[in-house]
Amino acid sequence: MPPTESTATLSPHIREKRRRRRVEILHAALRAFGEKGYHATTLDHIAEQLGVRKTALYHYFPDKESILYACHHESLAEVRRHLKEAQEQHTTASDRLRHVIREHVRVMTDTLQGSPLAFEVPALSPEHQRKVVAARDRYERALRSIIAEGVRDGELRSVDPKVAVFVILGAINWIARWYRPEGSFDARELGTEFADYLVGGLTCRQPQ
Amino acid sequence: MPPTESTATLSPHIREKRRRRRVEILHAALRAFGEKGYHATTLDHIAEQLGVRKTALYHYFPDKESILYACHHESLAEVRRHLKEAQEQHTTASDRLRHVIREHVRVMTDTLQGSPLAFEVPALSPEHQRKVVAARDRYERALRSIIAEGVRDGELRSVDPKVAVFVILGAINWIARWYRPEGSFDARELGTEFADYLVGGLTCRQPQ
DNA sequence: GGAGAAATTGAATCATCGTTCAAATTAACC
DNA sequence: GGTTAATTTGAACGATGATTCAATTTCTCC
Numbered sequence: 001m002p003p004t005e006s007t008a009t010l011s012p013h014i015r016e017k018r019r020r021r022r023v024e025i026l027h028a029a030l031r032a033f034g035e036k037g038y039h040a041t042t043l044d045h046i047a048e049q050l051g052v053r054k055t056a057l058y059h060y061f062p063d064k065e066s067i068l069y070a071c072h073h074e075s076l077a078e079v080r081r082h083l084k085e086a087q088e089q090h091t092t093a094s095d096r097l098r099h100v101i102r103e104h105v106r107v108m109t110d111t112l113q114g115s116p117l118a119f120e121v122p123a124l125s126p127e128h129q130r131k132v133v134a135a136r137d138r139y140e141r142a143l144r145s146i147i148a149e150g151v152r153d154g155e156l157r158s159v160d161p162k163v164a165v166f167v168i169l170g171a172i173n174w175i176a177r178w179y180r181p182e183g184s185f186d187a188r189e190l191g192t193e194f195a196d197y198l199v200g201g202l203t204c205r206q207p208q
Numbered sequence: 209m210p211p212t213e214s215t216a217t218l219s220p221h222i223r224e225k226r227r228r229r230r231v232e233i234l235h236a237a238l239r240a241f242g243e244k245g246y247h248a249t250t251l252d253h254i255a256e257q258l259g260v261r262k263t264a265l266y267h268y269f270p271d272k273e274s275i276l277y278a279c280h281h282e283s284l285a286e287v288r289r290h291l292k293e294a295q296e297q298h299t300t301a302s303d304r305l306r307h308v309i310r311e312h313v314r315v316m317t318d319t320l321q322g323s324p325l326a327f328e329v330p331a332l333s334p335e336h337q338r339k340v341v342a343a344r345d346r347y348e349r350a351l352r353s354i355i356a357e358g359v360r361d362g363e364l365r366s367v368d369p370k371v372a373v374f375v376i377l378g379a380i381n382w383i384a385r386w387y388r389p390e391g392s393f394d395a396r397e398l399g400t401e402f403a404d405y406l407v408g409g410l411t412c413r414q415p416q
Numbered sequence: 417g418g419a420g421a422a423a424t425t426g427a428a429t430c431a432t433c434g435t436t437c438a439a440a441t442t443a444a445c446c
Numbered sequence: 447g448g449t450t451a452a453t454t455t456g457a458a459c460g461a462t463g464a465t466t467c468a469a470t471t472t473c474t475c476c
Contacts, residue, residue, distance in 0.1 A: 014422075014474075021423090036330050039247030042463060054464085056424050064464065122244050157408070163393075163401050166386055167379040174378025185371075193371050200365070201409025222444075222452075229453095250433060262434085264454050272434065 022060050024050060026074060029067045034176035038068055038120045069128040072119060076135045078107050083142055093150025098199050100143065101168060102191035108175040109187035118173035140165055147202065156202045168198050230268050232258060234282060237275045242384035246276055246328045277336040280327060284343045286315050291350055301358025306407050308351065309376060310399035316383040317395035326381035348373055355410065364410045376406050 028049040032041040043054035043064060050056075061067045082103035086096040121132055143165045150156035171194065179185065236257040240249040251262035251272060258264075269275045290311035294304040329340055351373045358364035379402065387393065 011474080017473095018422090037245055037247060037328055039245060040328065040331060043465090044463080052423095053425055055426080055466090058465075059423060120245055120248065123248060157404075159405065160401060163398065164405065166382060167402065167405055170380070170382025170385075171375040171378040174374060174381060177378075178374055190371065193368060194375065196365075197367065197372065197375055197409045199409075201405045201407075219444080225443095226452090251435090252433080260453095261455055263436090263456080266435075267453060 018060070022070075025057060025060055025067065026070055030071050030075075033068065033071065033119055038123045065123065065125055065128070068119060069124055069132070072121075072124070072128075072132045075107060076132065076139070079104050080135070080139055082107070083139060086146075093146050093153065093155050094199050094203060096146050097143075097150075097168075097202070098195040100146075101172070101195040101198055104172050105175065105191035105194050106187060108172060109179055109181070109185075109190060118176050140169070143168065150202070155204070157204055159202060164202060167201075171198060226268070230278075233265060233268055233275065234278055238279050238283075241276065241279065241327055246331045273331065273333055273336070276327060277332055277340070280329075280332070280336075280340045283315060284340065284347070287312050288343070288347055290315070291347060294354075301354050301361065301363050302407050302411060304354050305351075305358075305376075305410070306403040308354075309380070309403040309406055312380050313383065313399035313402045314395060316380060317387055317389070317393075317398060326384050348377070351376065358410070362412070365412055367410060372410060375409075379406060 025046065028046045029041070032045055032049070036045075043057055046067070047054040047057055057067070061070065079100075083100055085103070086099035090096045090099055121129055121136075124132060144161040147156060147159070147161040147164050151158055151161070175190075179190075233254065236254045237249070240253055240257070243249075244253075251265055254275070255262040255265055265275070269278065287308075291308055293311070294307035298304045298307055329337055329344075332340060352369040355364060355367070355369040355372050359366055359369070383398075387398075
């Protein structure tokens with residue numbers, strides 16, 4: 001009876017099955033949180049999507065807040081991975097930005113439709129909140145310095161990087177509120193459109 | 209004892225005093241909703257900001273949901289007023305867009321820091337929800353057609369107006385999550401920066 | 417195919433608000 | 447200044463939804 005903790009003594013098969021189930025729960029939770037917000041989402045609602053009773057969830061997570069935290073954790077890891085890619089694969093600020101935006105949009109539209117910065121951080125426990133805010137700040141700061149570099153090099157217009165990052169993340173996080181997988185938008189095109197728009201608004205009119 | 213209803217038989221002085229109090233409540237509610245979201249906000253929390261017990265609120269609004277609706281109603285009226293201004297005072301798509309964005313940002317940062325499209329619509333009663341969604345859709349459609357016109361006239365890049373409007377409103381609504389009046393951002397500059405960025409991202413590189 | 421672990425369930429508990437209401441306080445106005 | 451209406455309050459109620467737990471069902475694996 002290892003509800004929630006102690007994955008150590010499990011057989012590989014069981015462990016894997018358990019991991020998959022956790023991911024399923026997170027997907028259901030992410031969808032619900034994105035649609036209605038954390039507080040309006042009941043455990044019943046999440047469980048219902050999985051064809052199960054809410055008490056079953058306690059076998060995988062100690063409480064509702066931990067589910068929210070796991071969502072944050074997963075999707076923050078995801079976007080920060082793409083940030084790293086961008087840094088490694090591109091050299092100019094616009095290319096890096098374009099990469100990050102496109103991939104972040106993809107994270108929002110994928111099954112793990114994560115809005116790691118969109119979800120209500122205040123709902124987290126102090127401990128979890130501290131961790132999430134720290135990770136989110138690292139991400140935001142990295143984006144800001146990409147923009148700041150671009151401005152310094154004359155590649156981008158002279159904008160306040162803080163404001164620019166807020167605009168970008170606002171636009172991206174908002175996706176959770178209107179995007180539905182069954183809708184008519186193509187996820188891949190969406191990322192490109194976002195990148196074109198949001199990078200285009202920062203680049204200089206006349207390349208010097 | 210006219211709690212909530214029947215403003216008819218009141219003296220002008222009383223009526224005015226009552227109106228002011230309602231606005232105070234809305235401001236407190238808007239701030240709280242913007243920070244923590246509707247469901248995480250308790251009536252105690254709103255009342256506390258006004259130095260009063262939560263039961264006092266029932267003298268002005270029949271229930272919590274009506275406060276949310278009033279917030280929606282007020283701020284939707286506000287942004288749609290600015291939309292009308294934009295149509296009347298400007299002729300080109302970019303100028304109209306610029307006007308709307310700047311003013312919408314101001315609405316977000318002002319005392320009535322309204323995020324009429326940001327607040328959880330599903331929390332409203334079916335009746336109120338219908339009204340708010342209708343008004344919001346009118347607003348969104350108007351913005352889309354401004355952009356569509358600009359594209360048709362060759363003034364704006366060829367973008368999907370739907371996506372562009374989502375980007376713009378996402379960026380603006382996100383303001384409720386990070387802007388604090390006591391912070392270091394100047395509200396007026398903010399509107400201009402948003403407009404520059406978000407209109408700039410739509411305009412053609414080389415005016416034909 | 418059977419023993420034991422894992423997963424799920426249903427019933428019960430508990431805490432948190434939103435809401436009601438009668439009583440108390442405060443303001444309006446003649 | 448006193449009467450009436452407006453406003454606020456404190457205590458109590460009720461609904462919702464998170465959480466606990468013992469019992470049951472379903473897997474795993476020999």
